[in-house]
Amino acid sequence: xxxxxxxxxxxxxxxxxxxxxxxxxxxxxxxxxxxxxxxxxxxxxxxxxxxxxxxxxxxxxxxxxxxxxxxxxxxxxxxxxxxxxxxxxxxxxxxxxxxxxxxxxxxxxxxxxxxxxxxxxxxxxxxxxxxxxxxxxxxxxxxxxxxxxxxxxxxxxxxxxxxxxxxxxxxxxxxxxxxxxxxxxxxxxxxxxxxxxxxxxxxxxxxxxxxxxxxxxxxxxxxxxxxxxxxxxxxxxxxxxxxxxxxxxxxxxxxxxxxxxxxxxxxxxxxxxxxxxxxxxxxxxxxxxxxxxxxxxxxxxxxxxxxxxxxxxxxxxxxxxxxxxxxxxxxxxxxxxxxxxxxxxxxxxxxxxxxxxxxxxxxxxxxxxxxxxxxxxxxxxxxxxxxxxxxx
Amino acid sequence: xxxxxxxxxxxxxxxxxxxxxxxxxxxxxxxxxxxxxxxxxxxxxxxxxxxxxxxxxxxxxxxxxxxxxxxxxxxxxxxxxxxxxxxxxxxxxxxxxxxxxxxxxxxxxxxxxxxxxxxxxxxxxxxxxxxxxxxxxxxxxxxxxxxxxxxxxxxxxxxxxxxxxxxxxxxxxxxxxxxxxxxxxxxxxxxxxxxxxxxxxxxxxxxxxxxxxxxxxxxxxxxxxxxxxxxxxxxxxxxxxxxxxxxxxxxxxxxxxxxxxxxxxxxxxxxxxxxxxxxxxxxxxxxxxxxxxxxxxxxxxxxxxxxxxxxxxxxxxxxxxxxxxxxxxxxxxxxxxxxxxxxxxxxxxxxxxxxxxxxxxxxxxxxxxxxxxxxxxxxxxxxxxxxxxxxx
Numbered sequence: 001x002x003x004x005x006x007x008x009x010x011x012x013x014x015x016x017x018x019x020x021x022x023x024x025x026x027x028x029x030x031x032x033x034x035x036x037x038x039x040x041x042x043x044x045x046x047x048x049x050x051x052x053x054x055x056x057x058x059x060x061x062x063x064x065x066x067x068x069x070x071x072x073x074x075x076x077x078x079x080x081x082x083x084x085x086x087x088x089x090x091x092x093x094x095x096x097x098x099x100x101x102x103x104x105x106x107x108x109x110x111x112x113x114x115x116x117x118x119x120x121x122x123x124x125x126x127x128x129x130x131x132x133x134x135x136x137x138x139x140x141x142x143x144x145x146x147x148x149x150x151x152x153x154x155x156x157x158x159x160x161x162x163x164x165x166x167x168x169x170x171x172x173x174x175x176x177x178x179x180x181x182x183x184x185x186x187x188x189x190x191x192x193x194x195x196x197x198x199x200x201x202x203x204x205x206x207x208x209x210x211x212x213x214x215x216x217x218x219x220x221x222x223x224x225x226x227x228x229x230x231x232x233x234x235x236x237x238x239x240x241x242x243x244x245x246x247x248x249x250x251x252x253x254x255x256x257x258x259x260x261x262x263x264x265x266x267x268x269x270x271x272x273x274x275x276x277x278x279x280x281x282x283x284x285x286x287x288x289x290x291x292x293x294x295x296x297x298x299x300x301x302x303x304x305x306x307x308x309x310x311x312x313x314x315x316x317x318x319x320x321x322x323x324x325x326x327x328x329x330x331x332x333x334x335x336x337x338x339x340x341x342x343x344x345x346x347x348x349x350x351x352x353x354x355x356x357x358x359x360x361x362x363x364x365x366x367x368x369x370x371x372x373x374x375x376x377x378x379x380x381x382x383x384x385x386x387x388x389x390x391x392x
Numbered sequence: 393x394x395x396x397x398x399x400x401x402x403x404x405x406x407x408x409x410x411x412x413x414x415x416x417x418x419x420x421x422x423x424x425x426x427x428x429x430x431x432x433x434x435x436x437x438x439x440x441x442x443x444x445x446x447x448x449x450x451x452x453x454x455x456x457x458x459x460x461x462x463x464x465x466x467x468x469x470x471x472x473x474x475x476x477x478x479x480x481x482x483x484x485x486x487x488x489x490x491x492x493x494x495x496x497x498x499x500x501x502x503x504x505x506x507x508x509x510x511x512x513x514x515x516x517x518x519x520x521x522x523x524x525x526x527x528x529x530x531x532x533x534x535x536x537x538x539x540x541x542x543x544x545x546x547x548x549x550x551x552x553x554x555x556x557x558x559x560x561x562x563x564x565x566x567x568x569x570x571x572x573x574x575x576x577x578x579x580x581x582x583x584x585x586x587x588x589x590x591x592x593x594x595x596x597x598x599x600x601x602x603x604x605x606x607x608x609x610x611x612x613x614x615x616x617x618x619x620x621x622x623x624x625x626x627x628x629x630x631x632x633x634x635x636x637x638x639x640x641x642x643x644x645x646x647x648x649x650x651x652x653x654x655x656x657x658x659x660x661x662x663x664x665x666x667x668x669x670x671x672x673x674x675x676x677x678x679x680x681x682x683x684x685x686x687x688x689x690x691x692x693x694x695x696x697x698x699x700x701x702x703x704x705x706x707x708x709x710x711x712x713x714x715x716x717x718x719x720x721x722x723x724x725x726x727x728x729x730x731x732x733x734x735x736x737x738x739x740x741x742x743x744x745x746x747x748x749x750x751x752x753x754x755x756x757x758x759x760x761x762x763x764x765x766x767x768x769x770x771x772x773x774x775x776x777x778x779x780x781x782x783x784x
Contacts, residue, residue, distance in 0.1 A: 023422075024423075027419055027422060027423060030415075030419065030441070030442050030745070031416075031419060031740075031741075031742055031743075032741050032742070032743055033742075033743025033744070033745050033756070035441070049422070049427070049442075049443075049444045050422050050441075050442040051441075052441045293737065293738050293761065302734060307730075307731060307734045308731055308734040308735045309734075310734065311737045311738060313737070313738070315707055315708050315761065316707050338699075339699060339700055342694060342699045342700040342701075342702065343700045345685065345703045345705070346685050346703060346705070348423075349423075349424050350423055350424070350425075351423075351424055351425025352425070353422070353425050364425070369685065369707065
């Protein structure tokens with residue numbers, strides 16, 4: 001590993017993961033003249049045709065991770081499911097891995113994450129340390145729920161591996177006890193959610209912080225995958241300030257370096273509760289590419305490379321929709337009605353370049369800029385109804 | 393060559409040239425999911441680490457050009473100095489090369505370009521078909537200038553190969569007859585220039601046209617290389633409309649497909665004269681990346697791929713400065729005071745990734761967005777004074 005403080009130019013960023021977040025970060029890195037190396041198991045992953053080198057290997061493989069850190073000036077994640085223990089060892093040896101893998105350890109197990117929030121006094125929903133998957137019969141589950149005095153509805157959450165709505169199950173009645181997630185889990189109280197919001201922010205080594213305006217997230221009915229993002233969020237100023245304040249205190253407590261996304265609930269009583277922490281650039285920050293002075297991807301690079309953080313000023317309101325693989329299609333992707341995107345004033349098309357589509361897979365996204373946020377929402381709804389990712 | 397009309401997704405764009413214009417176009421192409429192949433003689437050219445394939449070869453080499461068109465769904469230029477005759481043959485055989493190489497033929501010889509403008513009634517400065525380089529003695533030159541009744545100052549222009557100020561020589565007095573450009577050339581009358589502007593526009597196969605607002609160009613004292621670009625230009629609305637109208641008529645006359653930049657002079661009498669045509673994306677359109685709904689690079693891709701052209705709306709005023717290699721430095725580039733860029737609100741840093749700097753070589757650029765254009769200019773002047781490309 002190159003130890004020079006000044007990472008420029010031609011210094012090398014190493015990414016754990018080569019998916020769409022890595023690709024978008026690589027695009028910003030390339031614009032600014034950095035070299036990029038990524039580690040990913042898939043030789044055709046989205047970053048594959050715009051990184052300087054792709055190490056093909058498991059994100060858990062020690063040799064591959066070692067190769068990555070040896071070749072990079074600073075290593076970061078685009079996905080947090082990696083070999084945290086080995087990265088901790090490397091971090092302790094002085095390799096420049098940002099944010100610290102010790103933060104991943106807190107975040108990757110959602111029960112540990114929740115307990116961290118609670119023990120540090122951050123507002124979040126109540127939990128029960130009860131693993132329903134340990135009970136093989138629905139009748140046993142029924143009894144233990146009664147013993148704990150848990151009332152319906154409530155939420156079962158997988159401790160690990162949850163992503164894009166996988167690993168979250170809302171039990172509305174006793175009948176749902178038949179359909180629980182069959183893996184290590186805990187229980188969260190059900191929160192009466194008025195809005196889901198996300199606060200994106202960046203922190204550097206010196207403790208400087210830049211916060212983006214909170215965004216509003218609307219999730220797809222079929223699951224917990226982000227369907228539409230609205231920025232700025234349509235919530236009161238006082239709630240926004242409270243949300244930003246919570247996010248700042250949390251990233252300070254974590255001693256985080258880089259971009260973090262803090263997903264939050266605004267309850268029907270206008271409480272602001274932390275839902276989940278993402279220790280990286282995030283789907284809820286894609287609108288920053290076109291609508292903010294500094295995109296989340298550039299911001300993350302600045303933070304981990306010890307450059308001054310950038311302005312989070314949003315010059316134009318924005319709406320973002322994810323393009324998910326249509327149900328019933330697998331194979332080489334085709335974009336239906338792409339022309340509608342190009343015919344929409346202020347619309348930006350992003351296609352990640354995944355070689356295969358699958359139902360509900362994130363294949364791309366569209367960001368729409370418009371001075372009038374309600375008009376942007378209408379454009380987004382229209383494009384959502386027209387633009388489909390199918391397969392030939 | 394793939395003949396399918398619908399170029400998406402995973403269709404392949406072929407670029408003649410792999411410099412910074414190709415790199416920035418590749419970034420937009422990658423965002424939208426295209427494949428990119430480039431031809432360039434330099435294996436380490438700016439596009440080299442973000443294209444799917446680089447064909448290393450001369451831009452004049454027939455085998456290399458053939459390989460490029462065979463592998464691409466549509467081929468375009470990022471530099472117009474290429475083998476026009478061979479490309480015309482390929483074009484006539486039905487290969488999809490946009491804009492037509494027949495347009496290059498008109499543009500590449502500046503005398504032919506000028507005569508084209510004049511014979512088609514476009515406003516441009518007067519010329520003399522007189523090649524000073526054919527006269528070996530300054531005294532002979534003096535006589536022929538007198539014979540033609542040409543008065544000082546006047547301009548000698550090389551017919552071919554001019555770029556970034558090379559190939560233009562202003563003769564102020566008879567003494568300058570000693571220092572003429574020693575290549576095939578002609579003479580232009582000297583124009584009393586109040587402003588230099590550029591009109592960027594795109595035209596598709598169906599004749600649809602989208603025009604960007606005219607930008608103001610300020611050139612470096614040491615030569616004809618763009619120093620600062622101000623958008624929108626600080627000129628009256630009537631002049632703007634006249635300039636846009638001229639540009640539209642010219643691209644229609646050329647039957648151009650793709651993005652064109654029309655450089656113009658606004659004279660002290662508020663005449664608008666065409667200076668030069670660039671049949672491609674252009675340095676005077678770099679601000680569109682961050683400040684317009686559709687960047688010139690995306691716009692060009694849309695035009696040559698038969699997608700609807702995008703809005704040219706500029707959401708925030710912008711100033712752009714080129715980062716040129718400092719005099720006295722050759723070798724591996726280092727950016728001095730890069731932190732000043734990152735500390736400037738609304739500044740975007742672009743570094744082309746050229747492996748060597750040389751005096752006055754274009755190494756990168758900075759775009760500054762600011763609601764207040766005068767403040768943006770002040771920021772640009774400050775950064776121009778601080779950020780230097782040197783070598784170690």
